[in-house]
Amino acid sequence: DAGVIQSPRHEVTEMGQEVTLRCKPISGHDYLFWYRQTMMRGLELLIYFNNNVPIDDSGMPEDRFSAKMPNASFSTLKIQPSEPRDSAVYFCASSSLRGGDNYGYTFGSGTRLTVV
Amino acid sequence: SQQGEEDPQALSIQEGENATMNCSYKTSINNLQWYRQNSGRGLVHLILIRSNEREKHSGRLRVTLDTSKKSSSLLITASRAADTASYFCATYGNNRLAFGKGNQVVVIP
Numbered sequence: 001d002a003g004v005i006q007s008p009r010h011e012v013t014e015m016g017q018e019v020t021l022r023c024k025p026i027s028g029h030d031y032l033f034w035y036r037q038t039m040m041r042g043l044e045l046l047i048y049f050n051n052n053v054p055i056d057d058s059g060m061p062e063d064r065f066s067a068k069m070p071n072a073s074f075s076t077l078k079i080q081p082s083e084p085r086d087s088a089v090y091f092c093a094s095s096s097l098r099g100g101d102n103y104g105y106t107f108g109s110g111t112r113l114t115v116v
Numbered sequence: 117s118q119q120g121e122e123d124p125q126a127l128s129i130q131e132g133e134n135a136t137m138n139c140s141y142k143t144s145i146n147n148l149q150w151y152r153q154n155s156g157r158g159l160v161h162l163i164l165i166r167s168n169e170r171e172k173h174s175g176r177l178r179v180t181l182d183t184s185k186k187s188s189s190l191l192i193t194a195s196r197a198a199d200t201a202s203y204f205c206a207t208y209g210n211n212r213l214a215f216g217k218g219n220q221v222v223v224i225p
Contacts, residue, residue: 004158033213042160043204056212083150091158104149104161105213 005109006092012114013046018080021111023092024073033105034077035091043091081085082115089113126220133194137219139205140185146209148181150190153202153218162203164192195223 003025013019020053025032034046047057052069060067064083079086089112093105131134139148147166151159165172165181165188170180178191192199201220 029129037213042217045212045214048212093159101146102164104151104158104164106161107158109150109158 004092004094004106006090006111008111009109010112010114012024012116013082015083015115016081017080017115018078018111019086019115021090021092021113023044023075023077023079025092025094026106027106028096029094029106030097031095031096032069032075033093034075035093035107037110038087039087077083079113082085082113084115087113087115090098123212125217126204126222128197128222128224131197131223131225132197133201135195135221135223137190137203137205139190139216139217140189141188141205141207142186143160143207144209145183145206145207148179148188149206149208149213150177150179151204151206151215152187154203154205164208189192195221197223197225199223 004026007022028079031050035046036046036058037043044059046059047067048055049069050071065078066080089108089110093107095105118200127135136206145167147164149164150162152162153159161175163177163179165179167183171224176193181188188205200223204215206213206215
């Protein structure tokens with residue numbers, strides 16, 4: 001398995017533009033997580049899905065952020081409109097059923113977003 | 117929040133020495149996990165210790181957990197230059213993993 005695949009690796013966009021980050025989890029994993037990493041706040045859980053259904057989105061900072069998982073092999077995180085304070089590294093992670101209890105999460109390489 | 121707090125924040129050691137990192141947390145947990153992050157990369161799961169375990173080993177890694185003190189430590193023995201990375205503890209509970217701020221470890225060849 002190629003692991004968790006995220007795209008793009010880097011994204012530079014202007015304030016006000018829409019940004020879409022993509023993630024392909026490991027085949028067979030039931031859980032998918034979106035995290036954001038900044039120097040100030042560390043790693044924050046934004047939202048997670050179980051069997052393609054959003055379970056907890058309490059970490060999503062504002063209505064400008066939305067996430068979808070239309071099928072088991074694809075998820076998107078969208079920011080519209082983007083702001084400079086959204087600049088961060090966004091990670092996608094997946095795990096098997098109760099993986100957090102036993103095996104930990106598998107992370108993608110992240111998308112470094114810069115909003116200018 | 118079940119965020120871990122690592123201590124120390126940054127550690128610089130010579131190759132071959134041992135590196136020890138500590139982590140404290142605030143609430144009850146199912147397990148505690150340690151991850152490594154190399155510069156510009158994603159996090160890699162290293163080891164998981166359950167709340168009913170006190171010590172666990174994996175290769176050159178040794179992790180301890182003291183639930184009464186709500187603390188954990190990660191020991192890397194005989195460090196190598198390739199161990200240079202940031203190390204994060206993460207607490208698992210309520211179906212979510214909450215991370216600490218991380219320890220930067222530099223191993224000097």
